Amino acid sequence: MKPVPQMPAQTVAPPTATSGPTASPPAVEVHDLTVAYHTQPVLWDVDFALPPGRLVAVIGPNGAGKSTLLKAILGLVPLTAGWVEIFGRPPREQRARIGYVPQRESVDWDFPTDALDVVLMGLYGRLGWFRRPGRRERERALNALAQVGMAAFARRQIGQLSGGQQQRVFLARALVQDAALYFMDEPFAGVDAATERTIAGLLRELRSAGKTVVAVHHDLQTVREYFDWVVLLNLRLVAAGPVEQVFTPENLHTTYGGRLPVLTQAAETRLRRGTGSD
């Protein structure tokens, strides 16, 4: 890991003023968040607040702590320091309002189960101990599969699905949770064009339904097209705020340590010329 240039993190305050006279709490507020795995620091002193109803991209180089940030917010990894609030309350009290799409590679797709069964897992939290999913749950799961264009594959063994289809099954599993806030770990990674369109459309639908989405994203080219807020991360927070204010060549330089891969440079050139995304 290269040292990150010392630079005060630039954070734009959530526009509570524009969201009405009664200031609603931020969807996610992270304060002084520090995570270390066995003395190896992964995230240092991260602070930001994300307003509700936005599509937020978390970007940064490999090993920047993007996935760890999501897991720390969800309470899946212990915090070394700092605190997290979801809609003004601790995450453990807000489980029912949070949906999660883990990285596709995090599970064994040869597991003996079908797409519908995986989507039903999204309802296990609601069912609690010992209750089995019934007809109502199955209907909801089928609806969620239909929403991502996977209704025809409900009974397909998950290992026989393409990568994009597997990703859509994971999205359907989160949709069936009917959450207010979704965390997605690289939903666009390694998917086909049709799936990318489906996911992009789904993100817009979620936003119009007033939901908040926080997604780890790796493709700088599409940040402007798909998201309206960004969190730039490289162990420390580089910047967090609306895309048009924060997604700047300077911030990208800081985030990626000044040595940008070719694709990133291309995106940066486009930004500098002011063409943005098409």
Next chain:
Amino acid sequence: MFTAFADNPNLWYVAAGSALLGLTSGALGCFAVLRRQSLLGDALAHAALPGVCLAFWLTGSKSLSVLLAGALAAAWLGALWVLGILRGTRLKEDAALGIVLSVFFGGGIVLLTALQHRPNAAQAGLDKFLFGQAAALVPEDLRVLGALAAAALAVLALAFKEFKLLAFDREFGAALGRPMHRIEVVLTTLLVVAVILGLQTVGVVLMAAMLIAPAVAARQWTDSLGRMVLLAGGLGALSGVAGAVLSALGPHLPTGPLIVLAATGVLGVSLALAPRRGLVWAWWRLRAHRRQVRRENLLADLYRLGEPGRDWAQAHGPAALAGVRGLPVGQVRRTLGQLRRRGWLEAAGARWRLTGSGLTEARRVVRNHRLWELFLARRLDLASDHVHRDAEEMEHTLPPEVVAELDRLLGQPHTGTHGEPIPRPGERNEPSP
């Protein structure tokens, strides 16, 4: 087999005990296998040994319930120790299992050796727990084993959905707020019970096989976790009964190892024969694919030979056809026979020519090939002398809808990368004027 039961009433008890053991370890073994914890059962079984010895030492009783209670306690402690090492240190699972297995088993062997010199130890037969001794099962033991098995299977049925979540996606479960650590402790406890059930019958050393073999065998036949668990339980019970009966057929045949061999036999058959996942199936599919490739190549060669004059009525001999790709003539003759049986070729003396339907099929293959070449050259900017080999492979596997999409993408082309015509499905078969 029936005479074996009639001659030996004790065989009923042995078979019933072995069936209980197979049923429980088969069903629960599925979760160990799916969680890639196949060796956990091995560590737990070995960890049980000092418990058996301590229980005898402290109570002086050789009743199975007392000894199994000791085994249960020791194996459970071992299991918790494994989970604790995984949570509290940077050690990986294999190291944690190795530590627990060797420490507990070493301690067990020391105790066993020390106890051998006590006056009544020889009758207690503690060493039978090493390799199992099913013949010693009495009805009283069966009641204990039956109660343990029923309890373990009941908990499995109740918490099936939780165990599935744990095995498939533990982190998602934690994000849902499910107590994944507690669920893991419950599942591990059930595994301990399954291991304990087999101690007297199969023994410490071979017990892991009863958790692994039926589960892996069952996975071969089904893609549903529920059916896999039922099937693994059934195969485990079947192996148990088979091992018990086999051991009764001759003198000095040990039950435990025979049960394990029966389970391994079931596993071998499943690995070989199961549809889709079996080795025979895979071999057959590969063979079918190779034969299809050879047939389609030969059709395409015949098409290309007739292409210059658009005259496909001319017949060609096997030797000439073999020369096109430098294939053995015998192989080409076999392929020609397959094509004739499909009605795609007809014989003209010792030579062969395409029938009407054969020409249609040949045209399809050549079309796939040339469209794919063109796609690679135009869309992926590959040099035109680099695209042929790739197209040779793709022409056999492109589905019709992809071909239609390629055609549309490339603007319904008439000429390929090398300037040759791209045949279309409905073309006339006569020679061009």
